[in-house]
Amino acid sequence: xxxxxxxxxxxxxxxxxxxxxxxxxxxxxxxxxxxxxxxxxxxxxxxxxxxxxxxxxxxxxxxxxxxxxxxxxxxxxxxxxxxxxxxxxxxxxxxxxxxxxxxxxxxxxxxxxxxxxxxxxxxxxxxxxxxxxxxxxxxxxxxxxxxxxxxxxxxxxxxxxxxxxxxxxxxxxxxxxxxxxxxxxxxxxxxxxxxxxxxxxxxxxxxxxxxxxxxxxxxxxxxxxxxxxxxxxxxxxxxxx
Numbered sequence: 001x002x003x004x005x006x007x008x009x010x011x012x013x014x015x016x017x018x019x020x021x022x023x024x025x026x027x028x029x030x031x032x033x034x035x036x037x038x039x040x041x042x043x044x045x046x047x048x049x050x051x052x053x054x055x056x057x058x059x060x061x062x063x064x065x066x067x068x069x070x071x072x073x074x075x076x077x078x079x080x081x082x083x084x085x086x087x088x089x090x091x092x093x094x095x096x097x098x099x100x101x102x103x104x105x106x107x108x109x110x111x112x113x114x115x116x117x118x119x120x121x122x123x124x125x126x127x128x129x130x131x132x133x134x135x136x137x138x139x140x141x142x143x144x145x146x147x148x149x150x151x152x153x154x155x156x157x158x159x160x161x162x163x164x165x166x167x168x169x170x171x172x173x174x175x176x177x178x179x180x181x182x183x184x185x186x187x188x189x190x191x192x193x194x195x196x197x198x199x200x201x202x203x204x205x206x207x208x209x210x211x212x213x214x215x216x217x218x219x220x221x222x223x224x225x226x227x228x229x230x231x232x233x234x235x236x237x238x239x240x241x
Contacts, residue, residue, distance in 0.1 A: 015136045025117075026118055028107060028140075029120070029141070030138035031123045031141070032093075033124070033168075034129070035126030036146065037144045037171075039068075040071055041203055043058060045203050045209035046216065048077055051077070054119055055115075056119040057119075057120050058072060058077075058078060058121045058122075058123065059106045059122045062085065062086075062088070063089065068125075081114050086106050093131045095124075096122070100136055100137040122137065127160075128160075130158050132159045132163065132164070139219075140219050141164050142166045143168070145168070147174055147185070151182075154188035155191075155192070161192055163196075167189055167196070167198045169185055169198065172200050173205065
């Protein structure tokens with residue numbers, strides 16, 4: 001039996017929205033999802049899309065390596081000083097939900113060293129469908145799944161799929177090759193998430209990361225206006241075709 005989208009999960013207190021000098025700090029956006037779903041590729045694409053108009057930085061998480069940060073550095077998506085890595089040493093969700101101290105320190109150090117920043121992207125290491133971010137670490141969170149992982153993932157639910165502020169169904173270009181039913185995934189996601197937005201994405205063609213980047217910009221506009229970024233209208237789900 002899959003989880004009902006109305007299922008509730010424990011809330012954690014949001015971090016202060018202001019820095020010590022009283023200025024509004026950067027919006028923190030968390031990206032979680034299973035191994036291989038395309039989180040790092042999505043982070044890289046977001047950096048390319050947003051870097052010319054926004055001041056941003058990235059924190060990556062891996063268990064014992066800094067592989068994701070190394071990928072972003074090789075791709076030169078941002079200057080090296082704007083990319084930092086956290087080695088969690090344990091299950092990735094531990095460092096984004098349970099003991100957020102290493103990630104929180106990394107975010108705050110980036111703001112101190114290369115700020116002022118508009119936006120910080122915090123990428124979790126690959127995790128399962130239960131992965132969620134503490135509200136003490138991020139202000140909004142994306143959960144990335146991919147069609148090659150199975151078109152039953154939205155139906156299985158879990159807090160990552162059901163409660164993330166945005167669900168991204170990635171690698172839609174692979175659907176014909178792996179037999180995934182995109183329309184069925186859209187229906188299942190709607191059942192799990194209610195009015196929470198879903199975007200179907202392929203980074204190999206147009207519009208690529210554009211709809212996700214637009215969603216991030218809208219959340220940032222809310223944040224900079226002093227509104228809670230999670231108090232958002234539902235976004236179009238995008239075409240699952």
